[in-house]
Amino acid sequence: MAAYEHIIETRGLVKRYGKLTAVSDLSVQVPRGAIYGFVGPNGAGKTTTMRILTTLITPTAGDAYVAGYSVVTYPREVRRAIGYMPDFFGVYDDMKVWEYLDFFAACYEIPERERPKLIDDLLALVDLSHRREDMVEKLSRGMKQRLSLARTLAHDPEVLILDEPASGLDPRARIEIRELLVEMAQMGKTIFFSSHILADVAEICTHLGVIESGEMVAQGTVAEIRRQLMPTREIMITLLDRVDEAKEALLHVPGVESIQDMPDDHGRKRIRVDFGGDDAGVSEMLKALSSRGVPVVNFAEETRDLEAVFMRATKGIVS
Amino acid sequence: MAVSTPSDRTLRHRLRRLLADNPVVLKELRGRMRGARAFIVLTIYLGLLGAFSSLIYVAVSESATRVSGQVNVGEIGRTLFGGVVAIEMLLVSFIAPAFTSGAISGEREHQTxxxxxxxxxxxxxxxxxxxxxxxxxxxxxxxxxIPLQSIAFFFGGVAETEVILSFVILTATALLFSTIGLYFSARSSRTLSASVLTYALATFIMFGLPIVLGSVLWIIEPSLDNIQSVQAERAVIYALGVIISTNPAATALMSQYILVNQRTTGTFAYTLNNGQDMTLISPWVPFTVLYVLLTVVFFVLAVRRVRVIEE
Incomplete structure (x- = not known):
């Protein structure tokens, strides 16, 4: 096995269904240990990509590598390296919670004598120890999702591939899943998960890939993407008066690209400055205003949330 | 090699792997035997079987007494046994596919x-x-x-060999029909379509095939008779043998007939019209071989279908 830099890597991945191209020349690169958020609108090709990575479908062209193994040539090695959670919960209606885990542990060839301890540990991790003897179908949606996560960990895989792990959950369950993902990352797992809801992704990801219509729009660390898609910073300035004078002063500061008037805030004037400079430049702006005696009430950099970044990246299709 | 494993341990190990270590077997049996369901199915099955046996007993003992004036106990025994086996055959050929036709398509439907x-x-x-x-x-x-079948022993007229034979034939039937169910289940995304296809084929094997082959033989037989040759007679007998061996009911009846009349479960000599002898074999042998072979074929096809990675 050749040494590999990325634990998940696709090269020129293409998947066509007849005339429809679900994935087109996609290159995903997930570094080891990352929490990689794979974001895009519904139908962008996220699930298709994940099904290729989990050896469930074969690519039309290109190849994908997981832990250094090609999904086309070494599906079994890939399966050993991944824990997969689809975007639905597979229910066996006649199984107890521990039996569910026991069954999948057995499918992953974990010896019988090691399973009871493993099941205890997994249930404790996802906080379901008290539901051990209950039937799976009796669990709430959030609990089923947690049980699913426990299942993906049964064979101690290097990578977790999770398709929409938080979809359809209530806010509380969503937070629980998010916390679990962080905990799993701390256990050393690489997490590759998809979502069309940005809030899920924004808080916990180290890396992001934005997919739209089967193509990668942007990829990298969260900071890189922010820079890549939003090269300027936004400074919001609230003034008592003398707006035109303030604009005049600011335009002389290097790095200021444009200034927009914003709606008044309780009679106070507001302007927004698009700024391409560094922190020293920001301080220059404030100095320019105060040296002229412009009455500044508030001066703050708007932190642009990822939502805004994605709105720009995906032309507003992301919900 | 530091350790050499004795062959018997390997065999036991393999058997264990085949039967007990298979996670699917464990899961399915846990599910199937849990709660009252399995118990109820078994009770209903035995209840029906018992009721039918009683009916047969009443009917046969009535007619047996009336016709000959004295009771032919052996006949009651044989009819009772035959009746139970016939009902079992019907049940097995329709229960076995029911257990398997949803086996793999059901996993698809449950998204597992x-x-x-x-x-x-x-x-x-x-x-x-x-x-x-x-x-x-x-x-x-x-x-x-088997205990119900064995009630026939009280009346006599039935030998242990017949019980064993019936068990072999029923098992081979269950084996093939289960595997057919599995094959269609592996092919279909819906259990409904898998069931329909399975029952279509099962019905064809049980009823359609003997009718089709029988009518073909019935049509061509007179012309063969006209030839009056030994070859033609042999051909007809072989054809009959093949037809019988494709059908569990016909096989059971014929094997029983041969057992009673020729006192054998193996080969026997049949005298042709010209006085020549021809060696024939009791149909349960080719039947079992055929059904086991077909089982293997359907099993391999099912595995291949499951192994396919979607394009």
Whole structure:
């Protein structure tokens, strides 16, 4: 096995269904240990990509590598390296919670004598120890999702591939899943998960890939993407008066690209400055205003949330 | 090699792997035997079988007394035994596919198929596990009915050999019909279509095939008779043998007839019209061989279908 830099890597991945191209020349690169958020609108090709990575479908062209193994040539090695959670919960209606885990542990060839301890540990991790003897179908949606996560960990895989792990959950369950993902990352797992809801992704990801219509729009660390898609910073300035004078002063500061008037805030004037400079430049702006005696009430950099970044990246299709 | 494993340990190990270590077998049996369901199925099955046996007993003992004036006990025994086996055959050929035709398509419908496919569970283990767990319940039904079959012993006229023969034929039937169910289940995304296809084929084998082959033979037989040659007679007898060996009911009846009249479960000599002898074999042998072979074929086809990675 050749040494590999990325634990998940696709090269020129293409998947066509007849005339429809679900994935087109996609290159995903997930570094080891990352929490990689794979974001895009519904139908962008996220699930298709994940099904290729989990050896469930074969690519039309290109190849994908997981832990250094090609999904086309070494599906079994890939399966050993991944824990997969689809975007639905597979229910066996006649199984107890521990039996569910026991069954999948057995499918992953974990010896019988090691399973009871493993099941205890997994249930404790996802906080379901008290539901051990209950039937799976009796669990709430959030609990089923947690049980699913426990299942993906049964064979101690290097990578977790999770398709929409938080979809359809209530806010509380969503937070629980998010916390679990962080905990799993701390256990050393690489997490590759998809979502069309940005809030899920924004808080916990180290890396992001934005997919739209089967193509990668942007990829990298969260900071890189922010820079890549939003090269300027936004400074919001609230003034008592003398707006035109303030604009005049600011335009002389290097790095200021444009200034927009914003709606008044309780009679106070507001302007927004698009700024391409560094922190020293920001301080220059404030100095320019105060040296002229412009009455500044508030001066703050708007932190642009990822939502805004994605709105720009995906032309507003992301919900 | 530091350690050499004795062959008997390997064999036991292999058997254990085939039957007990298969996660699917364990899961299916846990599910199937849980709660009252299995108990109720078994009770209803035995209840029906018992009721039919009683009916047959009443009917046969009535007519046996009336016709000959004295009771022919052996005949009651034989009819009772035949009746139970016939009902079992009908039940087995329709229960066995019911257990398997949803086995793999059901995983698709429950959306657990993808989960299984991404585990290390090999395709053949999945199919094998489904087959073993379905068959073990069918075997339980067959074994549970043996005491009912054995009531015939009270009346005489039935030998242990017949009980064993019937068991072999029923088991071979269950084996093939289960595997046919599995094959269609592996092919279909919906259990409904898998069931329809399975029952269509099962019905064809049980009723259609003998009718079709029988009519063909019935049509061509007179012309063969006209030839009056030994070859033609042989051909007709072989053709008959093949027809009988494709059908469990015909096989059971004919094997029983040969057992009673020729006192054999193996080969016997049949005298042709010109006085020549021809060696024939009791149909349960070719039947069992044929059904086991077909089982293997359908099993392999099912595994191949499961192994396919979607394009």
């Amino acid at each position: 198929y993808d989960l299984l496919r991404t585990t290390l569970l090999p395709s053949h283990s999945l199919v094998w596990g489904k087959l073993v767990s379905a068959l073990s319940f069918v075997l339980l039904l067959l074994l549970a009915a």
